[in-house]
Amino acid sequence: MPRQKKTQPTSEEQTIPTRERILSAALTLFSQQGYIGATTRQIAAEAGVAELTLFRHFPRKELIMQELLQTRSSLSVVREVLPKVQHLSCKAALNTVARVFLATLRERKELLKIFLSECSRYPEQVKEMHFSFMVNLFETLAGYLQELQKKEIVRSMDLRCAAQAFFGIFYSYFISRDIIGFSDTTGTTEDDYIRDYVEIFIHGIQGTAYGKL
């Protein structure tokens, strides 16, 4: 399908099909400049195709966004990791879960930026996807915590709420670091943060009785 003229083809142009290159370029530019801010000319240039080619694949700009939202939003990886960490200590297990969660967010960083920027423009779709992604996460982690509860490691409490707290800590950590771009000035490494956060969370949910203040 792809073809060249006299110009030196880049490796991307040789291997990746045009449609995919357009989508990737759009993802990059939408996340940097927003849906309106990224022009079709820019996207075509970034993809290394003529603007007309872009319109032959996507007759309206809108359709690029729709396909991005539909095809690049499979955001459920955490579910698969939990069986693999069942045998670990809960500290080690949650540490792994936190890492996988952060890595997943970072893989989808561009899409998540678009979600945050354009959630007014695509309210139902974006909400729906983000919603199912998060609920999926919460329920998965809550399921794991329920196992711990049966072993009386975790006290009686709303586990869904606990799961939200856990992911909330790392979600806002991700937003600060990767979306807004904070850099830590205290010398604390990411490993330190993850360890400390997990430590706090485990202390926060453990015990068999409810009260104890």
Added chain:
Amino acid sequence: MPRQKKTQPTSEEQTIPTRERILSAALTLFSQQGYIGATTRQIAAEAGVAELTLFRHFPRKELIMQELLQTRSSLSVVREVLPKVQHLSCKAALNTVARVFLATLRERKELLKIFLSECSRYPEQVKEMHFSFMVNLFETLAGYLQELQKKEIVRSMDLRCAAQAFFGIFYSYFISRDIIGFSDTTGTTEDDYIRDYVEIFIHGIQGTAYGKL
């Protein structure tokens, strides 16, 4: 300064000066549609002035955004509330802090949406402001936690990290609810969430020794 013709003036037009009305309208529309998406015509209409009047106050659209960023970003309220809750139990104190934090975020919701959307466009300014706001919060709460540590209520740990975990939980709660627009389907009220989150956090940081798993 403001003057009317034959049309019925609204109360806003009578009291609030034109420049402020333009800024407020811009804040609303920027947060809803982004900087590029909100047109000067829309802003003028929302402010109830002629488009030309907008340009007489702000010769370039860019200057509206700059003034918004400079004048509407005083985001430090939590600092003032801590002295008032020193006498309460730490559970009640942290509950209050969480409420004030959430209320502060909600008051500045529009600006925070702009921050998140346009942080690629205004990297230094936005980072700087968001940074100082958050650091302010973290240090203030860390100071309070240090008091608790002296009383041996809180165990030895990185208090700044603990403060980040605390605010992280509520920050992501805010983003889910107020920015993205999730609504809870489980019937759990906001009070429930705050209480449970605080409970987890307090358990998470209390104790005098470090280890204990």
Added chain:
DNA sequence: TTGGTATGTTAGTAAGCACTTACTTATTTT
């Protein structure tokens, strides 16, 4: 009364945007 100031109305300009038309060129398939 007069002049300054803040606003309004109307009409416009130049640029940029999404998107189109007409035609050409290379590659693959039949």
Added chain:
DNA sequence: AAAATAAGTAAGTGCTTACTAACATACCAA
């Protein structure tokens, strides 16, 4: 070889946008 396919070049259309020019009008202060 012929046909089909996927891409390119170049020019342009109609719309919207930020921003301006020319002029009118209401208010307030001297």
